[in-house]
Amino acid sequence: MRFSKTFLKTLRGAPKDEIARNGALLTRAGYIHKEMAGVYDYLPLGLKVIENIKNIIRDELNKLGCEEVLMSSLQNPEPWEKTGRFSDQEVDIWFKTELSSGGVLGLAPTHEEPITELLKSYVSSYRDLPLYIYQFQTKFRNELRAKSGILRGREFLMKDLYSFHASEADLDRFYAEVENAYRRIFARLGIGDSTFETFASGGIFSKYSHEFQTFLPVGEDTVYYNADKSIVLNKEVLNEEVLRDLGVSRKELSETTAAEVGNIFKLKFKYSEPLGLKYIDEENSQKTVYMGCYGIGVSRLMGVIAEKFADEKGLVWPESVAPFKYYLVGIGENGVQAAEKFYASHEHETFYDDRDVRPGEKFADSELIGLPYRIVFSDKTLAENAAELTSRQTGKTELIKISDL
Amino acid sequence: MRFSKTFLKTLRGAPKDEIARNGALLTRAGYIHKEMAGVYDYLPLGLKVIENIKNIIRDELNKLGCEEVLMSSLQNPEPWEKTGRFSDQEVDIWFKTELSSGGVLGLAPTHEEPITELLKSYVSSYRDLPLYIYQFQTKFRNELRAKSGILRGREFLMKDLYSFHASEADLDRFYAEVENAYRRIFARLGIGDSTFETFASGGIFSKYSHEFQTFLPVGEDTVYYNADKSIVLNKEVLNEEVLRDLGVSRKELSETTAAEVGNIFKLKFKYSEPLGLKYIDEENSQKTVYMGCYGIGVSRLMGVIAEKFADEKGLVWPESVAPFKYYLVGIGENGVQAAEKFYASHEHETFYDDRDVRPGEKFADSELIGLPYRIVFSDKTLAENAAELTSRQTGKTELIKISDL
Numbered sequence: 081m082r083f084s085k086t087f088l089k090t091l092r093g094a095p096k097d098e099i100a101r102n103g104a105l106l107t108r109a110g111y112i113h114k115e116m117a118g119v120y121d122y123l124p125l126g127l128k129v130i131e132n133i134k135n136i137i138r139d140e141l142n143k144l145g146c147e148e149v150l151m152s153s154l155q156n157p158e159p160w161e162k163t164g165r166f167s168d169q170e171v172d173i174w175f176k177t178e179l180s181s182g183g184v185l186g187l188a189p190t191h192e193e194p195i196t197e198l199l200k201s202y203v204s205s206y207r208d209l210p211l212y213i214y215q216f217q218t219k220f221r222n223e224l225r226a227k228s229g230i231l232r233g234r235e236f237l238m239k240d241l242y243s244f245h246a247s248e249a250d251l252d253r254f255y256a257e258v259e260n261a262y263r264r265i266f267a268r269l270g271i272g273d274s275t276f277e278t279f280a281s282g283g284i285f286s287k288y289s290h291e292f293q294t295f296l297p298v299g300e301d302t303v304y305y306n307a308d309k310s311i312v313l314n315k316e317v318l319n320e321e322v323l324r325d326l327g328v329s330r331k332e333l334s335e336t337t338a339a340e341v342g343n344i345f346k347l348k349f350k351y352s353e354p355l356g357l358k359y360i361d362e363e364n365s366q367k368t369v370y371m372g373c374y375g376i377g378v379s380r381l382m383g384v385i386a387e388k389f390a391d392e393k394g395l396v397w398p399e400s401v402a403p404f405k406y407y408l409v410g411i412g413e414n415g416v417q418a419a420e421k422f423y424a425s426h427e428h429e430t431f432y433d434d435r436d437v438r439p440g441e442k443f444a445d446s447e448l449i450g451l452p453y454r455i456v457f458s459d460k461t462l463a464e465n466a467a468e469l470t471s472r473q474t475g476k477t478e479l480i481k482i483s484d485l
Numbered sequence: 486m487r488f489s490k491t492f493l494k495t496l497r498g499a500p501k502d503e504i505a506r507n508g509a510l511l512t513r514a515g516y517i518h519k520e521m522a523g524v525y526d527y528l529p530l531g532l533k534v535i536e537n538i539k540n541i542i543r544d545e546l547n548k549l550g551c552e553e554v555l556m557s558s559l560q561n562p563e564p565w566e567k568t569g570r571f572s573d574q575e576v577d578i579w580f581k582t583e584l585s586s587g588g589v590l591g592l593a594p595t596h597e598e599p600i601t602e603l604l605k606s607y608v609s610s611y612r613d614l615p616l617y618i619y620q621f622q623t624k625f626r627n628e629l630r631a632k633s634g635i636l637r638g639r640e641f642l643m644k645d646l647y648s649f650h651a652s653e654a655d656l657d658r659f660y661a662e663v664e665n666a667y668r669r670i671f672a673r674l675g676i677g678d679s680t681f682e683t684f685a686s687g688g689i690f691s692k693y694s695h696e697f698q699t700f701l702p703v704g705e706d707t708v709y710y711n712a713d714k715s716i717v718l719n720k721e722v723l724n725e726e727v728l729r730d731l732g733v734s735r736k737e738l739s740e741t742t743a744a745e746v747g748n749i750f751k752l753k754f755k756y757s758e759p760l761g762l763k764y765i766d767e768e769n770s771q772k773t774v775y776m777g778c779y780g781i782g783v784s785r786l787m788g789v790i791a792e793k794f795a796d797e798k799g800l801v802w803p804e805s806v807a808p809f810k811y812y813l814v815g816i817g818e819n820g821v822q823a824a825e826k827f828y829a830s831h832e833h834e835t836f837y838d839d840r841d842v843r844p845g846e847k848f849a850d851s852e853l854i855g856l857p858y859r860i861v862f863s864d865k866t867l868a869e870n871a872a873e874l875t876s877r878q879t880g881k882t883e884l885i886k887i888s889d890l
Contacts, residue, residue, distance in 0.1 A: 148532060
């Protein structure tokens with residue numbers, strides 16, 4: 081991408097009400113645009129980050145045999161009423177709206193009810209199971225407050241996966257597969273070292289669920305951890321019984337803040353029972369389908385990664401999610417000529433700052449935008465048949481022979 | 486994709502209230518699932534068709550230098566109030582909702598207002614223009630009736646492109662480029678022969694806009710055409726003045742029905758003036774930005790293509806949008822072995838019916854699902870070192886040597 085051809089600019093400031101660092105930096109660097117608190121547009125660079133995150137998740141889920149769909153945002157109340165989740169007393173983050181032909185609809189904050197209903201057309205026998213179905217979808221949550229940039233959205237992108245099984249053992253097996261897939265996903269996203277599977281409350285059918293929490297100063301969750309025992313638990317389950325279960329004492333735990341980037345949940349019959357998702361087993365008797373659900377916050381992840389690695393100069397993207405690998409600058413006539421040549425053969429991985437501005441402004445913008453490597457061609461580097469390569473992460477600069485680029 | 490591994494099945498019937506052929510066929514063949522009138526889920530095969538359509542559009546728009554973004558669905562009323570489009574009296578298809586922290590929001594039926602507001606952060610000088618920005622977005626329209634399957638959605642997928650210019654001449658230049666890009670898009674989608682640029686009403690600033698109408702028995706629009714003069718016009722502009730402009734008489738026109746698959750519109754100052762999108766020109770004076778907008782109905786196109794080519798046996802997809810190129814069947818032990826071998830090397834383009842059902846059921850499903858080619862391996866074909874290749878469109882079957890596959 082040529083900087084001169086995109087509508088993007090780096091901006092001097094973010095909106096006054098943007099108090100979150102991720103929101104402010106991503107706005108100034110031209111990745112997002114704030115529509116209102118918790119509601120953002122994704123600009124070309126930001127959309128590329130989102131697509132990179134999605135592709136890593138998609139790749140790992142497809143390896144497990146998961147199938148991708150796209151469900152609707154508009155929700156008929158009926159199935160949600162059967163599970164008791166349509167009333168604002170039970171679920172207080174609904175956006176609701178009215179059909180002009182009459183009747184209330186909701187905007188889906190999650191999709192357990194409609195996917196369970198949908199599967200009633202497709203599951204009848206044990207031979208149809210197991211099934212794993214996921215989507216990348218815009219979710220809506222009517223949050224009272226949303227002041228954390230894209231860490232907490234009223235409209236946000238999520239990956240949600242639902243699994244369907246004939247037995248609890250098979251649910252357990254797949255749950256463990258997803259745990260491993262999630263570890264691979266967060267590792268590939270560059271936050272594997274700081275993202276931990278965390279005990280959280282389980283609900284009706286399971287004692288625990290698991291969250292994946294990325295330790296982060298601005299995270300909205302409080303978690304307790306013991307590094308030696310590899311135990312992390314959410315504050316919500318910090319009680320005597322849980323400490324006994326996990327074999328750890330309160331004194332052995334340290335407190336920190338974290339951002340929840342994923343969660344996995346054994347739903348068992350929570351939705352399949354009230355909605356009547358049944359199958360016929362080998363003995364010809366009718367059974368209820370076991371379910372699990374597995375979320376990852378896609379747009380939140382973009383904010384978490386931004387917060388995690390940013391420094392005083394701007395964003396610092398891991399290579400796997402960066403919109404481009406290289407930020408390219410040519411200085412002087414010969415430098416520009418060499419940069420053009422490099423760009424011609426590396427267009428897809430290069431953001432080329434071909435603007436008619438002084439090098440200092442390009443260098444400052446390269447640091448704000450945060451691509452992994454800056455490449456500079458100038459008379460000085462060309463005298464050595466080389467380019468200057470600077471790592472955004474380490475700040476280290478080296479001369480690389482053009483033939484080695 | 487293996488039929489035995491997907492949750493999809495072909496269904497005997499569609500929902501009772503599904504009176505549109507596209508909705509019924511796409512449901513029975515496992516492409517979509519109806520949530521309510523005008524609201525559908527896209528299942529794995531359907532999502533592939535949608536992605537294929539998007540990729541053709543994206544490819545042609547990127548060639549024009551257009552940049553992709555993703556804007557929000559939740560809309561702040563403010564800019565829409567400035568253009569007079571937030572009141573239900575002016576625009577009667579809004580879905581509206583309320584923020585729990587107070588205030589009404591809308592669900593975007595289109596995005597002229599927010600894109601114009603967004604560009605105020607990025608456009609200040611004539612040097613910033615022209616710009617072309619598009620997105621693929623879920624749009625919401627609170628239709629009183631929605632009985633045409635995915636031809637008329639309350640929640641649907643659209644591509645919308647907005648262009649920004651310093652002069653009317655430049656808007657005219659780009660408008661003509663989009664006209665050509667649209668012709669290429671509809672040609673690549675397999676409906677070029679039946680899709681016509683159609684005169685439609687222009688609004689405040691332009692005498693005409695242009696629609697792209699695909700002639701279709703179940704289309705909701707009425708158009709008049711003269712094939713010899715290559716003139717098509719929407720019923721809404723059939724009056725003496727327009728006939729005079731176009732140099733055609735009422736008698737020379739035939740009437741037919743059509744589905745609008747795209748529209749292009751010279752907005753000029755319609756949104757930039759009330760919202761204050763200005764730039765400084767070469768003479769340092771402030772001018773208003775010229776705008777154009779260009780839509781394509783992505784999910785509607787899937788329905789139009791389904792309606793256009795379907796026959797009494799089921800769907801018939803053009804190769805460019807088909808979810809897979811081949812529907813693969815192996816008959817008998819040797820046939821299955823040869824099919825497995827073919828599948829191993831053509832996985833990405835093949836839907837492999839590896840179910841344990843009789844060949845007749847596979848053949849019927851292959852016709853319902855409508856992939857371009859059915860490939861059958863059996864003892865009979867293998868005796869000739871060949872496979873049987875049947876075109877879904879022509880029904881013609883031929884033996885193809887395995888080495889030529």
